[in-house]
Amino acid sequence: EDKVVQSPLSLVVHEGDTVTLNCSYEVTNFRSLLWYKQEKKAPTFLFMLTSSGIEKKSGRLSSILDKKELSSILNITATQTGDSAIYLCAVEAQAGTALIFGKGTTLSVSS
Amino acid sequence: SAVISQKPSRDICQRGTSLTIQCQVDSQVTMMFWYRQQPGQSLTLIATANQGSEATYESGFVIDKFPISRPNLTFSTLTVSNMSPEDSSIYLCSVEDRGVQQFFGPGTRLTVL
Numbered sequence: 001e002d003k004v005v006q007s008p009l010s011l012v013v014h015e016g017d018t019v020t021l022n023c024s025y026e027v028t029n030f031r032s033l034l035w036y037k038q039e040k041k042a043p044t045f046l047f048m049l050t051s052s053g054i055e056k057k058s059g060r061l062s063s064i065l066d067k068k069e070l071s072s073i074l075n076i077t078a079t080q081t082g083d084s085a086i087y088l089c090a091v092e093a094q095a096g097t098a099l100i101f102g103k104g105t106t107l108s109v110s111s
Numbered sequence: 112s113a114v115i116s117q118k119p120s121r122d123i124c125q126r127g128t129s130l131t132i133q134c135q136v137d138s139q140v141t142m143m144f145w146y147r148q149q150p151g152q153s154l155t156l157i158a159t160a161n162q163g164s165e166a167t168y169e170s171g172f173v174i175d176k177f178p179i180s181r182p183n184l185t186f187s188t189l190t191v192s193n194m195s196p197e198d199s200s201i202y203l204c205s206v207e208d209r210g211v212q213q214f215f216g217p218g219t220r221l222t223v224l
Contacts, residue, residue, distance in 0.1 A: 034213070041201050041218030043154070045112075088153065092213075096142045098156040098169075099205075099213055 002027040006089050006102035014110055017079050021105045023089030024071040031095060033065055033072050036088040038104070043088055046074070079109045113138050113208040115216035123222045124194055131190045132219045134204035139184035144213070145177075148201040157202075160187045194223045 007022045025033065032050045036043035047056040049065035049072060056063050060077045076083055086106050090099035114137040124130050134143065145157040157177055158166040166179040181187045191198050204216045 036215075041220060042203060042215045045214060090154075096207060098144050098146075098159060099154075101153045101155075103153045 002091070002093065002100050004089055004091050004100050004102035006087075006105050008105060009103060010106040010108070012108045012110065013079055015079060015081060017109075018075065018077045019079060019107065021074040021076075021087050021089075021107070022071065023073070023102055024069075025089075025091045025100075026070065027091050027093055027100065029093040030067075030091065032092045034090045034092065034099065035063055035072070035074050036090065038086040038088055039084075046087075076107075079107075081109050081111050083107060084109045113140060113206050113214050115204065115206060115214060117202075117204060117216040117219050119219055120217065121220040121222075123224060125224055126195055128194055129190055129192045130194065130221060131188050132202050132204075132221075134187045134189070134216055136185045136206055138208075140206040140208065141184070142207045143181065143187045144205045144207075145179065145187075145189045146203045146205065146215075148203065148218075150199070154203065157189070191221065194221075196223045199223045 004025045032048050034048045035046040047063045054065040063074045065072045086104040088104045089102045116135045118133045143160045146154040147157050148154050156169050157172045158168045160166045160179050160181040162181045162184050178190045199222050202219045205213045207213050
């Protein structure tokens with residue numbers, strides 16, 4: 001059975017800290033791994049990683065895909081209270097198929 | 112990226128009633144997906160909706176409980192039928208834009224009393 005596992009499930013840090021969120025996957029087919037940020041209802045797209053694009057960076061956020069270890073990390077540097085959210089990792093097996101989501105990591109950043 | 116709207120944004124419903132959620136996209140898309148997120152849980156796929164064919168349901172979800180329509184390439188509806196408190200969730204539609212990545216609508220928060 002295809003599955004995506006995220007760790008930790010929750011994390012509390014102080015503003016300015018750097019955090020690393022983990023995602024590992026076991027899937028029959030792999031096309032891409034996606035990271036989303038969910039603050040209220042809708043997940044907001046952050047990054048998509050594929051075999052041809054294993055590292056992405058946007059401002060204080062960056063992500064790396066390790067295809068050998070079947071995992072990915074999401075790094076957030078100099079965290080801010082606005083980073084408090086649930087971070088979801090999802091894997092897409094094939095184009096046009098639904099995403100397989102992990103349970104998410106709840107990040108709380110205190111001022 | 113595709114812009115997706117959902118209606119209603121939230122609703123509180125009585126047990127035994129039905130609610131239809133609408134999902135509108137600003138461009139034509141082939142694939143539309145409906146997800147459910149129960150309180151404290153991650154997203155679970157309900158079904159995939161393709162225009163011109165019946166929706167494909169995931170294990171544990173049936174058409175009688177979650178009928179879906181997909182009349183054209185920009186619109187879909189999901190109905191939650193004969194609701195019970197266990198149906199209280201966030202319901203999300205998503206689309207794959209240009210075969211690149213999936214974008215989500217703003218979601219519908221449903222509470223069943």
